[in-house]
Amino acid sequence: MDTVVLHATVLDTLDEVVAHFSNPISEVSAHYTIDRDGTVVQHVLEEKRAWHAGQSQMSDGRINVNDFSIGIELVNRNDGVDPYPEPQMESLRELLRSIFGRQPVRHVVAHHECAQPPGRKSDPAGFDVARVRGLFPFLGV
């Protein structure tokens, strides 16, 4: 896995997210969800493919981003107003650091940056992904 895709859940609580991802009818999953209070839940092993990016393409042209990416969901309403609290950001930084120790990650992208066709997804709305990339200078886009 050489890419991390960041999402916002739209669902308002961690409990709703866990229920949604464990329902086979949903046909969606991500590897991790981070709650507003910093709680991290893992849904899928990092080595396994999860279903979070949908139809997608990287800026280097690669498609089917699920095949080579880890999906991290941030509990957030994705309305562009709901904040991403500091405990959630702290857990995200910690989780990324630990993933980078296990996986050869070179890209961290927002879902809206890789979703196809462009404009299909807005998440994580109001989240400054460039700032996160800036913390880890080895990352490209």
Ligand SMILES: [Zn+2]
């Ligand atoms: Zn998403």
